[in-house]
Amino acid sequence: MKAQVFYQAEKMLLEEIPVPEVTETDVLVRVKNVGICGSDISYYYGLSPVGTPTGKGPLVLGHEFTGEIVKVGKVPERLGLFAQGDRVVVNPVQNCNACYACAAGQTHLCENMSVPGVNTNGAFAEYCVSKYTGLFKLPDNVSYAAGAFTEPLACVVYGMKKLDIEPGQFVVIFGPGPMGQMMVQMARSIGAGKIVLLGTRDYRLQIGKKFGADYIFNTSDKHSKYY
Ligand SMILES: [Zn+2]
Ligand SMILES: [Zn+2]
CATH class of the missing domain: 3.90.180.10 (Medium-chain alcohol dehydrogenases, catalytic domain)
Structure with a gap:
């Protein structure tokens, strides 16, 4: 093989x-x-x-x-x-x-x-x-x-359980990689209030916005409109 x-x-x-x-x-x-x-x-x-x-x-x-x-x-x-x-x-x-x-x-x-x-x-x-x-x-x-995605999703589920988010709470997620993207979706489905996603690359942040982040911020690229 x-x-x-x-x-x-x-x-x-x-x-x-x-x-x-x-x-x-x-x-x-x-x-x-x-x-x-x-x-x-x-x-x-x-x-x-x-x-x-x-x-x-x-x-x-x-x-x-x-x-x-x-x-x-x-x-x-x-x-x-x-x-x-x-x-x-x-x-x-x-x-x-x-x-x-x-x-x-x-x-x-x-x-x-x-x-x-x-x-x-x-x-x-x-x-x-x-x-x-x-x-x-x-x-x-x-x-x-x-x-x-089952194994990484399982890690996200475990992390979210530990966070114990209550409906309406303000949530900040650092990093719009695959784990962060799943966290955004899970926080949304749990009933988080506003979700903020922080990252360094616009295209990933924009995906996060589609998945349910309310605010996205680029923390490193000064030319980004999300900076
Ligand atoms: Zn054993
Ligand atoms: Zn892995």
């Missing part, structure tokens, strides 16, 4: 590598859409180590993805959970369900966490392996492209 293999800062090569094997608890996904996360960019430029024991490649990056199931391991097959052709979105933070932390319900402290695209091969490839416990079926009315 074709895969983008990351080796070291600014070195990522399109290569032919074997389609990954599936164990009894895995599912093989044919990747349909994959997002480029801020952390993928950090890895690519060497600003942050990848999650392998050495912190280095070779590693296939990409963890925000949707796809179609092409092979189901024995366990999920026996449980009747997934079948070939299912449309799925992958939760890339995959705990093992077998260590003490997992048994105690503290799955975020799992000793054997596997994260496709961070410490195991990810989705900048034609196929990617996922644990069957890290998969969700994608509803028919959610496209593969929209579904690839």
Whole structure:
């Protein structure tokens, strides 16, 4: 299969590598859409180590993805959970369900966490392996492209819950990147009063306005009409 293999800062090569094997608890996904996360960019430029024991490649990056199931391991097959052709979105933070932390319900402290695209091969490839416990079926009315936003959207939902915005409250969002754009929409739907969006690039701020920001300000470009 074709895969983008990351080796070291600014070195990522399109290569032919074997389609990954599936164990009894895995599912093989044919990747349909994959997002480029801020952390993928950090890895690519060497600003942050990848999650392998050495912190280095070779590693296939990409963890925000949707796809179609092409092979189901024995366990999920026996449980009747997934079948070939299912449309799925992958939760890339995959705990093992077998260590003490997992048994105690503290799955975020799992000793054997596997994260496709961070410490195991990810989705900048034609196929990617996922644990069957890290998969969700994608509803028919959610496209593969929209579904690839599930993980970043989940982060936004969590952040918004922590903020605990009450209807009518004034909200300021710093940064009109993908996360900021989702935050604008979520703040709007929660019932925020006025929403202010701050950024450094007009085209992104304008998108934010479309998504529901009342006021947009460019904090760095003196020639911007939003400065
Ligand atoms: Zn991400
Ligand atoms: Zn575990």
